Amino acid sequence: MKVSKIYTTIDAHVAGEPLRIITGGVAEIKGETQLERRAYCMEHLDHLREVLMYEPRGHHGMYGCIITPPASPHADFGVLFMHNEGWSTMCGHGIIAVITVGIETGMFEVTGEKQKFIIDSPAGEVIAYATFNGSEVESVSFENVPSFVYKKDVPIKIDDYEFQVDIAFGGAFYAVVDSKEFGLKVDFKDLAAIQTWGGKIKHYIESQMEVKHPLEEDLKGIYGVIFSDEPKGKDATLRNVTIFADGQVDRSPCGTGTSARIATLFEKDALQKREMFIHECITDGQFEGEVLSVTAVDTYEAVVPKVTGNAFITGFHQFVVDPRDDLNRGFLLG
Numbered sequence: 133m134k135v136s137k138i139y140t141t142i143d144a145h146v147a148g149e150p151l152r153i154i155t156g157g158v159a160e161i162k163g164e165t166q167l168e169r170r171a172y173c174m175e176h177l178d179h180l181r182e183v184l185m186y187e188p189r190g191h192h193g194m195y196g197c198i199i200t201p202p203a204s205p206h207a208d209f210g211v212l213f214m215h216n217e218g219w220s221t222m223c224g225h226g227i228i229a230v231i232t233v234g235i236e237t238g239m240f241e242v243t244g245e246k247q248k249f250i251i252d253s254p255a256g257e258v259i260a261y262a263t264f265n266g267s268e269v270e271s272v273s274f275e276n277v278p279s280f281v282y283k284k285d286v287p288i289k290i291d292d293y294e295f296q297v298d299i300a301f302g303g304a305f306y307a308v309v310d311s312k313e314f315g316l317k318v319d320f321k322d323l324a325a326i327q328t329w330g331g332k333i334k335h336y337i338e339s340q341m342e343v344k345h346p347l348e349e350d351l352k353g354i355y356g357v358i359f360s361d362e363p364k365g366k367d368a369t370l371r372n373v374t375i376f377a378d379g380q381v382d383r384s385p386c387g388t389g390t391s392a393r394i395a396t397l398f399e400k401d402a403l404q405k406r407e408m409f410i411h412e413c414i415t416d417g418q419f420e421g422e423v424l425s426v427t428a429v430d431t432y433e434a435v436v437p438k439v440t441g442n443a444f445i446t447g448f449h450q451f452v453v454d455p456r457d458d459l460n461r462g463f464l465l466g
Contacts, residue, residue: 134454134456135452135453135454136454136455137157137183137453138452139154139158139183139450139451139452139453140155140156141153141155141156141184142447143447143448144229144233145383145443145446146225146228146417146442146443147384148383148384148413149195149383150193150194150383150446151195151196151197151223151225151226151443152184152185152195152196152197153198153199153229158177158180158198161173161177161212164203165203165252166212166252169200169210170221170254173212173214174218179461181196181214181219182461182462185215185462186216186463187462187464187465188462190462192216192464193216193381194216195215195226196213196215197211197212197223198211198212198214199211199230200212200252203252206250207250207257208249209252210251210253211226211227211251211253213253215376215380216380216464217377220304221254221304221351222253222255222258222276222302222388223387224302224389225387225441226387227253227258228260228274228387228443231269231272232262232269232442233445235247235264235269236268236269245265246261246263247261247262248261249262255388257277258276259275260273260275261273269442269443271441271442272441272442272443274439275424275436275437276388276391276436276438277302277391278428278429278435278436279302279392279435280300280301280433280434281298281299282343282432283298283299284399285298286298286299288336290333293313293314296309297333297337298399299354300396301345301351301392301395301429302388302389302390302393302394302395305343305345305352305355305392306357306389306393307333307334307337307357307358308358308360308392308396309333309359311326311359311361314326314329316329316359317361318361318372318373318414320414323373323381323414326359326373327375329359329375330375330379331375331379333357334357334375338353338354346431347429347430355376356374356376356377356389358373358374358389358392358393359374360372360393363410364412364416365412365416367410368410368411369409369411370409370411370412372385372386372389372413372414373414374389376389378464379466381414383415384415384441385411385413385418385419385441387441390409390421390437390439391439393421394409394421394423394437395434395435395437398423398435404423405424406422407422407423408420408421408422409422420439421437421438421440422438423435423436424437424438
């Protein structure tokens with residue numbers, strides 16, 4: 133057997149949403165900031181993303197990351213996230229999984245019952261707290277980057293449907309819409325239709341306007357569409373599913389999406405500071421969210437959201453690339 137490359141990974145999931153942490157086989161990533169490192173990966177390491185996210189090693193819904201040295205002097209480490217379409221700017225479920233895996237495998241040194249981590253992401257600095265019992269992590273909370281409503285009540289007209297969406301930033305830009313606008317429920321049976329609508333809404337918005345962060349020009353474009361619905365669980369506030377990247381379904385409540393949703397609810401006076409928000413997902417998993425503080429991003433009123441969830445390790449893997457294999461860089465079926 134001929135092998136041209138070996139990659140090692142640790143896989144985990146958060147409410148069903150996977151994270152593949154690449155622990156070996158990665159070449160040096162150049163760049164002073166995480167945004168520069170992200171740009172370097174997009175240009176020079178996209179083959180790695182394809183090999184490990186695409187079939188036959190991954191699947192259409194796979195998500196991954198690389199842990200890097202910190203980009204700022206006070207951070208503990210940095211992280212770069214990837215998915216079926218490219219390299220994302222921030223990932224909340226990914227933060228929860230990385231911290232969990234790092235503690236439970238001994239990658240990160242911890243003491244006591246709670247530990248603080250400062251993480252450099254392309255979207256900015258993220259502060260995470262892990263609560264654990266011995267080597268078992270019970271939950272991870274993270275204080276996300278300042279999140280804000282970019283535009284509200286944006287009129288959309290697609291086919292014979294007319295409705296409105298809010299566009300909000302929670303580490304990436306999301307369009308938020310009620311699933312009832314299309315007569316759909318956030319459930320497995322309506323998922324194919326929701327995916328179709330997610331793509332249509334994303335493409336419509338990007339054809340009509342430029343969505344760009346006021347302070348970071350590389351943070352731009354609609355990353356995903358959040359479909360909100362009434363919750364199933366008695367203790368949940370809202371139910372949602374996020375369609376992002378190239379029609380990818382977030383199985384979890386979506387950490388950055390939850391942050392964006394917190395910003396929209398706060399803007400509409402439907403969520404108060406320090407009030408608990410329980411965000412339910414299509415797998416019936418939940419994230420807890422709240423507004424920690426109010427701040428500003430340029431001229432936008434913003435909130436600093438806190439999101440809490442838990443993760444579980446699913447496997448330790450060693451993947452190989454055979455140069456004789458015509459599909460060695462992988463493929464995707466929708």
